Amino acid sequence: MASQRRAAPRRQDDGGGAAPARRRVLVAGGAGFLGGHLCALLLRQGHEVIALDSLQTGLMANLAPLLEHPRFRFIHHDICDRLHDAPSVDQVFNLACPASPPQYQADPVHTMLTNVLGTHNLLELAAGCGARFLQASTSEVYGDPEQHPQTEAYRGHVSPTGPRACYDEGKRAAETLCFDMLRLGRVDARVVRIFNTYGPRMRADDGRIVSNFICQALAGEPLTIYGSGTQTRSFCFVSDLIRGMAALMALPDNPREPVNLGNPGERSIAEIAELVRSMTNSASRIVHRPLPVDDPRRRCPDIGRARALLGWQPEVALEDGLRPTIAWFAGAGAPKRLPAAAAP
Template sequence: MARRNRARRGKVILVAGGAGFVGSHLCSALLDAGNRVICLDNYLTGSPANVRSLNGNPYFTVIEQDICDDIAVDEPLDQIYNLACPASPPSYQADPIHTMMTSVTGTGNLLRLAERHAAVFLQASTSEIYGDPEEHPQQEDYWGHVNCTGPRACYDEGKRAAEALCFDNLRVGSVDVRVARIFNTYGPYMQPNDGRIVSNFIVQALKNEPLTVYGSGEQTRSFCYVSDLVEGLIKLMNCQPNPGVPINLGNPGEFTVSELAELVLSKVASASTIVHAPLPPDDPQRRRPDIARARTLLGWQPKVALHDGLSHTIAWFQTTLAKQRAARRPGRTRRRPQQPVLSQDL
């Protein structure tokens, strides 16, 4: 049920997926900048808890809805951010057809909403559109190396199709569209069991469980702290003139998975060891963004080093897990969680 605002200030901005990990940080930043924010989320992977602190703000509204359904917003909209899509393999592979349709039908619905309101539209795409890249680092003009029929295709190809829809709308002049290709992002409000590599390692270390490294651990990733990413998204949305091309947003610092595991263990007083498991199908071997375009067109580059960002994230998980333990009912039977799989996205 939507809660109506009592006043209007700044821009009116819809954030689809606003109760998710990145979306909740974006909603908070937009409110802090003096805007009216409408959070639209179906809570499939987002959580009401992520935006609970915003609920008392008179300029914030929550609408519970799936973007695959027709979307109607009564008040005028100035901007729409589309962050609505599961982003980790356990989440997007749980219902791959819905994942694909979220990127295709859902993005189409939001583009039509943007056209009706003459709103500027930003699509959250992903580094996954590059697949297991044969070019390194990845520049935006690289077309990618993607298995279009594999178990990750629902997400990878869904996002590629969403980009095609966005740029077709831009070419025909129906919507002012911007596209951000987001690389590995981490920080507070990640779900402890979402299967992303940073949250996997932190939660396992805090529970004194073995840190699961898939494959040799020599595959590389680049990790961007969430506040840096949010700043980049806002800069891209407000950039004039429209760049008219996709923009990589990520931290170009490159680390092996094994290096990340060792760094987490160095920051957590843990008895955990490192174990290895088979690499999932189509898992990229190297991932690093070329952000020259973001530096030139947006004046953006990340500021938070991995060492510092991990400290903030670990502190948040320590508090979150402690609250979960305190809330657990005595005698409750717990099912052993399925071993998560690495994720390379939001």
């Protein structure tokens, strides 16, 4: 990746008008669910976008509407490997990691290395060209939380040896790298902790709650609830989430602390199942299966810091977000197949 030399941070367009409005932005994990939406947003904002992805879990279909755009470029690459002839960029978004348990547990060693070695490689790239850096971390760093709702000051309740540790502890280590590089003055690194996000372009086979329920309901299959269904999550629509990520990257002053992004509207899993069943007019019954190891019982963000720093809060209600998500899955063909791309 980049050498150990220091580079002065580039001036960012933070609304002062002195710096160029257009920036060159690298989005690692750009072919993923969030990455594809983020690339589209950045292009709409007038930037040049380079999407980098190994395609381990990302899909080129997510980028299909962007491939002919004159300010878009795709690089097929695994961030665990050094990127030779790395492009000079102004900003780096690191979204490169499988994010659902079936995906990140399929190759747990690679997941851990993606979070540690891969993040280090991208931080070195950013250091080499003076780029601003944003790390996509996760609410999973809180584990099965003993504090509710979760503030950024909460240090978490995470198993370092369980089947989710490759992701949970990997993301925690990635945060450590970011803040160490920040304290060393080498990279203007920011960290966002993402809570459950949903919307069009989710993979049908990713094992997440919303996609599972929608695909099962559309197929007339039983809706599977793991555990009692009383456990809770807070679901944020994808457009709200990426808007918050872009706002944190554009913030003139580095907050030097992680920022939660999510919807504080807490819902039980059973409630989500009933809502999806109703909105799809499905006659599917509900079945219960054992709760996976280390599965969190409650998950809800405190977004006070995001409100104060970014003026950000989610705008899309759950029902309003589920409608286009259901419509997209319904139009993507048989729910068992991987979804096709939708226009940004």
